[in-house]
Every structure is written in structure tokens, then in C-alpha cells.
Amino acid sequence: xTEKKRTFEATMAELEAIIKKLExxxxxxxxxxxYYEKGMKLSKWCDDKLTQxxxxxxxxITEDGEFKRVEIEGE
Amino acid sequence: MxxxxxxxxxxxxxxxxxxxxxxxxxxxxxxxxxSNFKHHxxxxxxxxxxxxxxxILAVMFAGYNRSLRFAPENGMDVIIKGxxxxxxxxxxxxxxxxxxxxxxxxxxxxxxxxxxxxxxREGLFDQSKKRLIRxxxxxxxxxxxxxxxxxxxxxxxxxxxxxxxxxxIFPALVQGDQAKNDLVKKIAQANLDATIxxxxxxxxxxxxxxxxxxxxxxxxxxxxxxxxxxxSGVGHETDTTIVDFVADLRAPTPTAAAELAVPLQTExxxxxxxxxxxxxxxxxxxxxxxxxxxxxxxxxxxxxYPKQLIAEKEQQLDRLVExxxxxxxxxxxxxxxxxxxxxxxxxxxxxxxxxxxxQQKVEFLTQALDHHFQQLFNNKLTRFDHYLNQxxxxxxxxxxxxxxxxxxxxxxxxxxSVRQVKSGExxxxxxxDGIIDSxxxxxxxxxxx
Numbered sequence: 425x426t427e428k429k430r431t432f433e434a435t436m437a438e439l440e441a442i443i444k445k446l447e448x449x450x451x452x453x454x455x456x457x458x459y460y461e462k463g464m465k466l467s468k469w470c471d472d473k474l475t476q477x478x479x480x481x482x483x484x485i486t487e488d489g490e491f492k493r494v495e496i497e498g499e
Numbered sequence: 500m501x502x503x504x505x506x507x508x509x510x511x512x513x514x515x516x517x518x519x520x521x522x523x524x525x526x527x528x529x530x531x532x533x534s535n536f537k538h539h540x541x542x543x544x545x546x547x548x549x550x551x552x553x554x555i556l557a558v559m560f561a562g563y564n565r566s567l568r569f570a571p572e573n574g575m576d577v578i579i580k581g582x583x584x585x586x587x588x589x590x591x592x593x594x595x596x597x598x599x600x601x602x603x604x605x606x607x608x609x610x611x612x613x614x615x616x617x618x619x620r621e622g623l624f625d626q627s628k629k630r631l632i633r634x635x636x637x638x639x640x641x642x643x644x645x646x647x648x649x650x651x652x653x654x655x656x657x658x659x660x661x662x663x664x665x666x667x668i669f670p671a672l673v674q675g676d677q678a679k680n681d682l683v684k685k686i687a688q689a690n691l692d693a694t695i696x697x698x699x700x701x702x703x704x705x706x707x708x709x710x711x712x713x714x715x716x717x718x719x720x721x722x723x724x725x726x727x728x729x730x731s732g733v734g735h736e737t738d739t740t741i742v743d744f745v746a747d748l749r750a751p752t753p754t755a756a757a758e759l760a761v762p763l764q765t766e767x768x769x770x771x772x773x774x775x776x777x778x779x780x781x782x783x784x785x786x787x788x789x790x791x792x793x794x795x796x797x798x799x800x801x802x803x804y805p806k807q808l809i810a811e812k813e814q815q816l817d818r819l820v821e822x823x824x825x826x827x828x829x830x831x832x833x834x835x836x837x838x839x840x841x842x843x844x845x846x847x848x849x850x851x852x853x854x855x856x857x858q859q860k861v862e863f864l865t866q867a868l869d870h871h872f873q874q875l876f877n878n879k880l881t882r883f884d885h886y887l888n889q890x891x892x893x894x895x896x897x898x899x900x901x902x903x904x905x906x907x908x909x910x911x912x913x914x915x916s917v918r919q920v921k922s923g924e925x926x927x928x929x930x931x932d933g934i935i936d937s938x939x940x941x942x943x944x945x946x947x948x
Binding site: 436446449456470475 | 662684
């Protein structure tokens with residue numbers, strides 16, 4: 425696992441937390457603006473994650489730990 | 500008299516041979532109820548098989564009972580295949596059991612129920628043991644046969660729903676004797692890869708015998724102890740295996756397992772879009788509320804009539820200053836009072852009183868000392884007078900008053916005999932009123948007899 429690995433779930437959770445914060449009345453305007461900017465950035469990240477990813481392939485892992493590509497039928 | 504006789508052993512062996520030659524007794528199918536069941540520590544099973552009228556002793560050696568798929572118990576109706584022979588040492592005929600299945604209920608079903616009960620008692624099915632399946636995985640592992648419909652169903656389902664996930668397939672035997680060990684091995688191998696979010700363990704439909712590896716205890720325990728959460732999808736909707744009970748998430752089929760393993764991409768896209776819309780909506784709403792508040796404040800009294808507001812505050816300030824001054828004076832007075840009270844208390848506790856008490860005590864003791872000393876002194880004085888009188892009575896001085904004197908030689912020794920002195924020696928005579936220094940001129944010793 426790489427150190428700065430961001431997961432989709434965590435990012436969505438963060439985005440939802442930001443929305444929650446904006447719902448509160450007493451949030452200062454400066455904070456609200458930075459929340460909004462952060463939220464937009466997060467939602468773009470999620471969007472990118474879903475749209476511009478390369479399709480993964482399935483591998484068979486042999487007992488020696490070697491990879492063998494598998495063709496997926498019905499595509 | 501008997502002309503020929505047999506040994507017990509010879510007779511027993513003869514009888515035993517009769518049993519062994521009888522074809523009806525070498526392969527027997529029997530139905531009965533187990534009682535007095537005992538599983539010896541060395542592996543052999545001993546019990547009595549009985550029906551309403553009769554019973555027969557039975558033994559099932561470890562070599563045979565090892566392959567039993569259920570645990571025999573007292574009261575259980577069973578169907579047995581075996582042979583009848585004689586146990587020479589006891590002269591008993593008995594049933595040597597080669598195979599045994601429960602009557603009425605299938606052996607596999609029974610084994611299933613027994614293992615299920617055992618693992619359930621151990622808490623392996625507890626909801627608290629179930630680990631959470633990540634809803635959006637990045638890497639999933641599949642343990643199943645690399646050939647067959649199950650793997651293709653899973654792969655195409657994942658590909659349709661969420662093609663961006665990484666997939667690792669751990670090919671495993673899913674039926675036959677070797678399957679249980681292979682499944683355990685593959686679960687262990689998959690656990691070596693920490694990047695795998697969860698595992699699917701799957702097999703297509705089949706008979707209960709074909710699905711049996713998924714009812715094996717070692718497989719169930721491997722699933723239970725796997726560090727990576729496991730989704731099971733074994734057989735058809737109607738099939739239930741032990742692995743299904745211990746898995747963290749149970750799907751009725753391999754396809755259903757794949758559906759639980761990955762989210763639907765289009766749903767996620769919609770979710771992101773929705774979140775983005777909500778974010779903008781909330782932000783705009785917040786801005787609107789702030790603006791409204793600003794308008795409200797601008798319309799406020801203070802902004803409209805600032806002078807009045809200041810005058811009001813000035814007045815308030817004056818009142819507060821006055822109040823402050825009054826409070827300070829009061830505070831000082833209060834502190835003074837406290838001080839007086841404290842010094843009065845201090846006086847009460849002054850040491851003067853204690854000093855005068857001590858002085859009185861010293862005076863008293865001095866007087867007592869004087870008094871005692873005076874008394875002691877008077878006592879001594881009286882006694883001294885008394886002794887003096889006694890001394891007086893014994894004193895040679897009073898005798899001397901009657902005309903006696905005491906003679907001393909030059910060394911001051913009292914002269915008690917004429918032999919102490921020589922003629923011409925100076926001696927001193929002490930009389931009652933003085934001393935005479937004299938010289939011996941003549942010594943005359945009295946004559947004695």
C-alpha cells in the first residue's frame with residue numbers, strides 16, 4: 425500500500441462531512457469558501473476515479489505466485 | 500470315562516471356523532440401534548447393536564471408522580455392513596463393523612448438522628465475528644476452480660458492474676478428496692497479499708457430495724480465521740454449506756457473490772454527482788443566509804441611530820463607575836473589620852497568661868524546695884545535737900577535767916606505755932585548758948609478775 429493512497433470511500437466520506445459542515449448556520453464565510461473549494465476538488469477526484477481509469481485485467485495467481493492473464497467471456 | 504477330550508481353545512477355534520465358513524455371516528447387513536457406545540482412546544469403537552428382542556456386541560476398528568462422516572451416538576439407528584466372528588479370548592461372537600451409515604437421515608446430512616452445531620457452539624457463526632466488506636474495493640481475490648461456469652459468471656459480473664477493480668484468481672480444486680486441503684491452502688496463499696480487500700470463495704451447483712469440501716471443518720476454520728474478509732457463493736440458491744455460515748458475507752450463488760463484492764459503477768457516478776450538487780446547493784444556501792443576516796444587521800437600530808446608542812452607553816458607563824467606587828469603599832471597610840476581628844482573636848490567644856501560670860508554678864516549686872530543705876536541715880541539726888551530747892559524754896576532755904592529761908610523743912602519737920618513749924625525749928602533755936611541752940628525765944616501769 426502506498427503512503428498517500430487515497431480511497432474512493434474515504435474521499436466520499438470526506439465530501440459528505442464537508443456538506444454536513446456547510447449545513448450549519450454558524451460556519452464563518454471564510455471557512456465556508458474553503459470548504460466549498462475542498463468539496464469541489466474532492467468530487468472531481470471521485471469523478472475522475474470513476475471515469476478515467478484503465479480497465480483492470482484478471483490474473484490467475486499460480487502456487488509459485490506467478491501471474492497469468494485471464495480472458496473474460498461475454499464482453 | 501471319556502476316551503477323548505478337547506481343550507477350550509481347540510473348541511473355540513472350531514466354532515470360530517464354523518462362523519468364518521458360513522457365507523451368511525461373512526457379509527452381513529444389519530439394522531439396529533446403538534447402545535453402550537464407547538470410542539476407545541486408541542481409535543476403536545465398541546458398542547452394542549440392539550433391537551426390541553436381541554442385542555449383539557459390535558466393534559468397529561479405527562481403520563474402518565476413520566472414514567465415518569458422522570459421530571455415532573447412543574440411541575442412533577444405523578445400518579451396518581460387517582461380518583460376524585468369534586472373539587476367542589472371551590468366547591464371544593461379535594459383529595465386526597466395516598461400514599456404518601445413519602438410518603433414516605443421510606450420513607452427510609448428519610455430519611453437516613453435527614459440524615454446524617459444533618462450530619455454532621464455538622461462536623464461529625456469531626455476527627460479531629463478521630468483518631465488514633469494503634463497499635468499494637480496489638483489489639479482490641477469487642478462490643474457485645479456474646475452469647467451469649462459476650469463474651466466468653463472477654468475472655463477467657464484476658466486469659459489468661465495476662471493471663476498474665483488480666482481480667486475482669487463486670485456482671482451487673472444488674470437489675473430491677483433495678479439495679478441502681487445496682481450499683485451505685489457497686485461502687492461506689491469498690492472505691499473503693495484503694492489498695486484497697476481500698475474497699470470494701465460490702463453486703457452481705452440484706450434489707451434496709460434490710459440494711462437500713465446503714462442509715469440511717478445516718475449510719470452515721480457514722474461512723473463519725482468514726485475515727481478509729470472505730464472501731461465499733457456493734452452489735445454487737437452495738444449497739447451504741458450513742462455509743456459508745462462517746463467511747463474513749454469504750451470497751446464494753457465485754454471481755450473487757460477485758455482485759456483493761463490487762459496487763455498481765453507474766451508482767457510484769450518480770452518488771458523486773449527487774454529492775457535488777448538494778455541495779453547491781448547501782454553499783449557495785449558506786451564502787444566501789449570510790447575505791440575509793447582513794441585510795438584517797444593516798437595518799438594525801444601532802446602524803440607524805448611532806448617537807442615541809452612544810449616549811445610552813455613556814450613561815451606562817457612569818452608572819458602572821459609581822457602582823465601582825461604592826463597591827471599593829465597601830470592600831475596604833469590610834477588610835478593616837476583618838482585621839480588627841483577627842487582632843482581637845490574636846490577643847485572646849496571647850502567651851502572657853501562660854507565662855504567669857508558669858511563673859506561679861516556679862514560685863510554688865521554689866517555696867516547696869525551701870520548705871523541704873529547711874525541714875531536712877532542722878532534722879539534721881537535731882540529730883547533730885543529739886550526737887554531740889553523746890560525743891560529749893564519751894569525750895576524754897570531760898575526764899581530763901577531773902585531772903587527767905594525754906601525752907603525745909614527737910610524732911603526735913598518744914603515749915600509752917613507758918616503753919614507747921626514751922629518756923631525754925620531748926613529749927607534749929595535753930590538759931583540758933592547754934598544752935605543756937616537757938622532757939622525760941626518768942622512766943620507771945611498773946613491775947609486773
